[in-house]
Amino acid sequence: xxxxxxxxxxxxxxxxxxxxxxxxxxxxxxxxxxxxxxxxxxxxxxxxxxxxxxxxxxxxxxxxxxxxxxxxxxxxxxxxxxxxxxxxxxxxxxxxxxxxxxxxxxxxxxxxxxxxxxxxxxxxxxxxxxxxxxxxxxxxxxxxxxxxxxxxxxxxxxxxxxxxxxxxxxxxxxxxxxxxxxxxxxxxxxxxxxxxxxxxxxxxxxx
Numbered sequence: 001x002x003x004x005x006x007x008x009x010x011x012x013x014x015x016x017x018x019x020x021x022x023x024x025x026x027x028x029x030x031x032x033x034x035x036x037x038x039x040x041x042x043x044x045x046x047x048x049x050x051x052x053x054x055x056x057x058x059x060x061x062x063x064x065x066x067x068x069x070x071x072x073x074x075x076x077x078x079x080x081x082x083x084x085x086x087x088x089x090x091x092x093x094x095x096x097x098x099x100x101x102x103x104x105x106x107x108x109x110x111x112x113x114x115x116x117x118x119x120x121x122x123x124x125x126x127x128x129x130x131x132x133x134x135x136x137x138x139x140x141x142x143x144x145x146x147x148x149x150x151x152x153x154x155x156x157x158x159x160x161x162x163x164x165x166x167x168x169x170x171x172x173x174x175x176x177x178x179x180x181x182x183x184x185x186x187x188x189x190x191x192x193x194x195x196x197x198x199x200x201x202x203x204x205x206x207x
Contacts, residue, residue, distance in 0.1 A: 001017070001019075001027070001034075001162070002018075003016045006155075012161060014197075014198075016198055017197055019165075019193070020190055020191075021183050021186060024057070024058065027054075031061075035062040040063070040065065044154075045067065046066060046067050046150075046155045046156060047059040047067065047068050047069065048069050048156060048159045049068075049071060049159070050071050050159065051070060051071075051074060051137060056068065067155060068143065069146075069155060069156070070144035070145050074159070076098075076102055078134050079101050079105070080098045081134075082098075082117075082131055083095070083098035085124075086127050101113060101116075105147065106148045107148055108146040108147075110138055110145050113138060117131055117134060117135050118135065165197075169193045173189065174190070191204065
């Protein structure tokens with residue numbers, strides 16, 4: 001998880017990052033603990049996720065007042081996958097269909113997009129299956145798709161910050177050539193990495 005502030009006049013301000021190998025209930029407990037230390041009367045909260053139910057369950061429990069936003073780039077990946085199956089990977093038709101569909105989603109025309117998907121007649125079983133998956137994905141996340149309004153009101157719509165933190169905190173140290181970890185030792189190293197990044201290393205080390 002990563003928590004950061006976005007202001008109108010300042011760049012992204014990092015608040016805290018926490019990386020562990022955990023079950024969903026442990027993750028939820030840690031996120032709730034972090035939320036309890038934030039003065040929620042002073043900030044608007046945006047919750048970004050990729051569509052996994054356990055991620056949303058944890059975020060909503062910790063920040064019930066938060067605005068839920070489906071990560072735009074994960075959503076776009078699903079759309080492009082369907083486009084490639086419908087019209088052929090890399091084709092002009094696939095590009096035009098995907099771009100038009102994403103514009104509609106940016107305008108929060110989710111139900112219209114679902115209606116169009118349901119009216120399609122894919123030419124093969126794989127394409128039909130991918131269209132069905134996208135319909136389910138959009139139905140499950142319809143209330144989290146309103147990208148243009150979110151941008152205009154100052155909310156982020158992409159999870160690039162956590163992707164970057166994963167690379168910097170976790171992958172750089174943990175995925176070195178020849179490295180392997182058992183979970184307790186891996187989590188121990190991740191705690192140190194997070195402490196360094198969060199500016200709390202001396203406190204953690206002394207404790």
